[in-house]
Amino acid sequence: MSVVALSELLGASIRDSSGSIRGRVREVAIAPQEHATRVAYLIVRTATGNRVVPADAVKSCGASVRTSGEAAGWARHVPSDGVLLLKRDLLDQQIIDVHGRKVVRVNDVEFDSTPLNSHVVLTVTAVDVGARGAIRRLANGIVPSFPLRALLAKIPPRVIPWQFVDLLETDPARRVKLKIAYEGLSRLHPADIADIVEDLPPAEREAVFETIDEEVAAEALEEIDPKVRASIVGSLDSDRAADIVDEMDPDAAADLLDDLTEARSDEILEQMQPAEREEVTHLLEFGERTAAGRMTTEYIAVPEQAVVVDAIDALKRFEGSREALATIYLIGSGEKLVGAVSLVRIATSASTAALQDLSEPYIACERDTPDDEVAALFDKYNLITLAVVDEHGRLAGIITADDVITMLRHRH
Amino acid sequence: MSLNWKSWKTRLLLFLAVVGPGFITANVDNDAGGIWTYSVAGAQFGYSLLWTMIPITIALVVVQEMAARMGAVTGKGLSDLIREEFGFRLTFFVMLALVITNFGNVVAEFAGVASSLELFGLSKYIVVPAAALVVWLLVVKGTYANIEKIFLTASVFYVCYIVAGVLAHPDWKAAAIATVSRPKDVGIRNYGYLYMVIGLIGTTIAPWMQFYLQASIVEKGVTARQYRASRWDVILGCLFTDVVAWFIIVACAATLFATGRHEVRDAADAAQALRPLAGEYAYLLFAAGLFNASIFAASILPISTAYAVCEGLGFESGLDKKFHEAPVFYWLYTLLIIAGAGVLLIPRLPLVYISVLSQVVNGIVLPFVLIFMLLLTNDRELMGEHTNSRAFNVVAWATVVVVVLLTIAMLIIRR
Numbered sequence: 001m002s003v004v005a006l007s008e009l010l011g012a013s014i015r016d017s018s019g020s021i022r023g024r025v026r027e028v029a030i031a032p033q034e035h036a037t038r039v040a041y042l043i044v045r046t047a048t049g050n051r052v053v054p055a056d057a058v059k060s061c062g063a064s065v066r067t068s069g070e071a072a073g074w075a076r077h078v079p080s081d082g083v084l085l086l087k088r089d090l091l092d093q094q095i096i097d098v099h100g101r102k103v104v105r106v107n108d109v110e111f112d113s114t115p116l117n118s119h120v121v122l123t124v125t126a127v128d129v130g131a132r133g134a135i136r137r138l139a140n141g142i143v144p145s146f147p148l149r150a151l152l153a154k155i156p157p158r159v160i161p162w163q164f165v166d167l168l169e170t171d172p173a174r175r176v177k178l179k180i181a182y183e184g185l186s187r188l189h190p191a192d193i194a195d196i197v198e199d200l201p202p203a204e205r206e207a208v209f210e211t212i213d214e215e216v217a218a219e220a221l222e223e224i225d226p227k228v229r230a231s232i233v234g235s236l237d238s239d240r241a242a243d244i245v246d247e248m249d250p251d252a253a254a255d256l257l258d259d260l261t262e263a264r265s266d267e268i269l270e271q272m273q274p275a276e277r278e279e280v281t282h283l284l285e286f287g288e289r290t291a292a293g294r295m296t297t298e299y300i301a302v303p304e305q306a307v308v309v310d311a312i313d314a315l316k317r318f319e320g321s322r323e324a325l326a327t328i329y330l331i332g333s334g335e336k337l338v339g340a341v342s343l344v345r346i347a348t349s350a351s352t353a354a355l356q357d358l359s360e361p362y363i364a365c366e367r368d369t370p371d372d373e374v375a376a377l378f379d380k381y382n383l384i385t386l387a388v389v390d391e392h393g394r395l396a397g398i399i400t401a402d403d404v405i406t407m408l409r410h411r412h
Numbered sequence: 413m414s415l416n417w418k419s420w421k422t423r424l425l426l427f428l429a430v431v432g433p434g435f436i437t438a439n440v441d442n443d444a445g446g447i448w449t450y451s452v453a454g455a456q457f458g459y460s461l462l463w464t465m466i467p468i469t470i471a472l473v474v475v476q477e478m479a480a481r482m483g484a485v486t487g488k489g490l491s492d493l494i495r496e497e498f499g500f501r502l503t504f505f506v507m508l509a510l511v512i513t514n515f516g517n518v519v520a521e522f523a524g525v526a527s528s529l530e531l532f533g534l535s536k537y538i539v540v541p542a543a544a545l546v547v548w549l550l551v552v553k554g555t556y557a558n559i560e561k562i563f564l565t566a567s568v569f570y571v572c573y574i575v576a577g578v579l580a581h582p583d584w585k586a587a588a589i590a591t592v593s594r595p596k597d598v599g600i601r602n603y604g605y606l607y608m609v610i611g612l613i614g615t616t617i618a619p620w621m622q623f624y625l626q627a628s629i630v631e632k633g634v635t636a637r638q639y640r641a642s643r644w645d646v647i648l649g650c651l652f653t654d655v656v657a658w659f660i661i662v663a664c665a666a667t668l669f670a671t672g673r674h675e676v677r678d679a680a681d682a683a684q685a686l687r688p689l690a691g692e693y694a695y696l697l698f699a700a701g702l703f704n705a706s707i708f709a710a711s712i713l714p715i716s717t718a719y720a721v722c723e724g725l726g727f728e729s730g731l732d733k734k735f736h737e738a739p740v741f742y743w744l745y746t747l748l749i750i751a752g753a754g755v756l757l758i759p760r761l762p763l764v765y766i767s768v769l770s771q772v773v774n775g776i777v778l779p780f781v782l783i784f785m786l787l788l789t790n791d792r793e794l795m796g797e798h799t800n801s802r803a804f805n806v807v808a809w810a811t812v813v814v815v816v817l818l819t820i821a822m823l824i825i826r827r
Binding site: 091092093094102104105106107129134137138201202203227228231235 | 486487488492495496499500501503504630633635725726728
């Protein structure tokens with residue numbers, strides 16, 4: 001078992017069973033449909049054009065690659081969409097380092113070469129993103145290989161194991177063939193996904209949002225810079241965009257649609273689920289910088305006669321965002337807001353306790369209350385959520401503390 | 413008092429008339445190196461370099477348009493594209509050349525700071541380190557974005573040259589003729605003349621501008637669809653740059669060259685070109701304009717170099733990162749400023765000579781950057797339907813060939 005670098009392999013001379021040099025390695029291909037990490041074949045530049053040398057013909061990798069079989073038997077190379085060409089698709093390109101949670105550029109690719117029967121199996125193990133790969137690329141072929149290897153051995157490696165690498169591919173058909181699904185990325189925290197996506201070029205951003213699960217996409221989108229977010233959603237298919245917007249918090253969805261052109265926003269609204277569409281349209285009617293523009297309509301409300309168990313039931317059924325869970329609102333006759341119980345009180349009270357008894361004096365604002373006053377209320381009463389009521393005192397929605405923090409930060 | 417209130421008021425109105433709100437067009441290209449090079453060209457050779465302005469303008473429009481289009485279509489910076497298409501080794505050498513060239517430009521910007529404040533009798537040993545610190549903080553602390561508008565507004569200073577050029581009563585006929593045909597009185601086989609031609613090309617079509625422009629287009633999020641509007645931005649910006657350049661040369665030709673002061677040794681010499689407009693206060697106007705241009709460019713050049721290099725070579729970059737998260741980025745930025753300002757502390761440094769030299773280096777490096785840009789903008793896989801038109805290719809390749817030939821000719825004559 002030994003480590004081989006892609007930059008050493010590329011340009012290496014290749015010998016057939018007779019031992020004479022027949023060409024030079026031009027590309028290294030992986031066929032993800034057959035095996036996710038194993039090299040499928042080498043593309044070799046020979047006197048008679050580009051030929052394909054199957055990986056199981058490779059006997060050893062070094063300064064020159066020795067192969068079994070006759071050069072005459074190597075098939076002519078036919079380009080195919082379904083294979084990953086490591087030089088073209090990976091070397092010098094940007095990838096997502098799922099473990100380090102950032103976008104990095106590939107300096108080199110490392111293979112493990114293990115003897116099996118009469119040939120060696122080449123498997124991609126890691127990509128090099130550090131100084132070692134960089135210096136190897138710079139010096140390879142200029143500095144003799146022996147001192148170069150000695151020098152490189154002294155440089156601490158900075159590699160990303162292959163399982164933490166998410167490739168970027170902008171062509172959707174090719175993404176399917178290469179089995180690129182951004183699985184690693186999808187498992188990250190939405191805020192981290194947002195940071196990574198902001199570092200990508202526009203086409204790659206779209207690729208990510210076309211591929212990942214709608215729910216994850218929705219959460220990540222809420223965290224992305226409004227300008228970037230609008231450009232991403234603006235370039236997605238309108239039904240794909242609608243699927244994602246459906247999953248977003250209604251207040252975030254309204255903010256987002258507000259940033260798009262009217263035609264585009266209407267297109268997306270049309271494709272959305274009726275219930276979500278109604279909520280979002282409702283929110284869009286208010287100014288963005290008022291309580292109604294900031295609030296979400298996903299909150300927990302129970303009748304005023306309810307007891308703790310009912311509240312817990314409601315909590316379990318609730319599908320909105322976690323931030324909204326902090327307070328349970330009590331609704332009296334005529335849908336009027338009559339009380340608010342904090343999650344902490346529910347957790348620490350007997351299951352039969354009446355919520356009315358646990359209720360604290362609640363703080364609420366009007367739908368047209370401006371941003372500044374909303375922030376002032378949060379500050380004065382140390383709120384986690386704030387109720388927004390209409391002119392009849394009915395609960396219209398709630399504002400959560402995270403929305404206020406975002407609002408304050410964006411003001412600068 | 414030769415300067416009474418009435419004439420002062422006329423001059424002020426004259427000044428404000430041109431500095432209208434409609435005239436705030438971004439122009440970093442006319443930085444300290446630019447002002448010096450145009451001034452020296454006019455003082456040393458009169459009108460006889462004016463013929464270069466039309467070909468330079470055509471080339472500038474073509475080259476800047478290529479950079480902007482690449483940014484809009486690919487959404488990637490120039491150094492990213494060079495890396496992705498040409499591999500690590502070539503990118504490394506391009507970035508090395510870029511750092512060296514841009515270092516020269518940074519030196520020129522600080523030389524601009526030093527010589528503008530010299531007019532007020534301030535010692536460069538104090539103002540240059542102070543300016544370096546201010547620039548470093550402006551950018552790292554993120555205040556730069558807030559004051560960019562001030563710099564931009566102050567850029568209307570260039571209009572002074574247009575006014576001064578008119579007031580100096582130049583020989584319009586001679587200037588016009590010299591613009592469309594090369595005067596025969598100065599031979600092309602003259603080393604100083606060739607040096608100046610390359611300097612003019614290098615300062616107007618600076619390599620770093622291409623990296624900066626493309627990055628700005630990407631940063632602004634311009635896409636291929638919205639590109640049409642940006643194209644006009646780019647073209648009008650180029651035209652403004654070169655109209656100003658033409659007038660700086662004419663103003664210097666009509667004042668300095670005409671009165672036999674062919675050598676521009678310091679800011680006091682160059683300021684004389686503004687005398688027809690501002691009279692005794694010419695030096696004040698010149699100092700303020702040069703100072704603004706220098707600090708403006710000094711705030712952009714080192715940081716854009718650090719971005720280009722780190723993106724090309726794959727180092728972590730961005731002002732939103734902490735120092736320890738992006739050490740190469742911050743060190744490169746900091747060193748460019750420290751070393752660039754540090755050079756100025758050498759006693760009796762010929763500031764004007766150094767500034768013009770840095771622009772000549774720009775010119776010599778330009779063809780290499782242009783070749784990469786040409787290969788990239790003609791790559792169908794990358795640019796799709798937005799590859800270069802034939803006319804653009806002809807102009808850009810001609811620029812490459814001409815600048816290379818001029819450089820070779822200059823080096824041969826030198827020997």
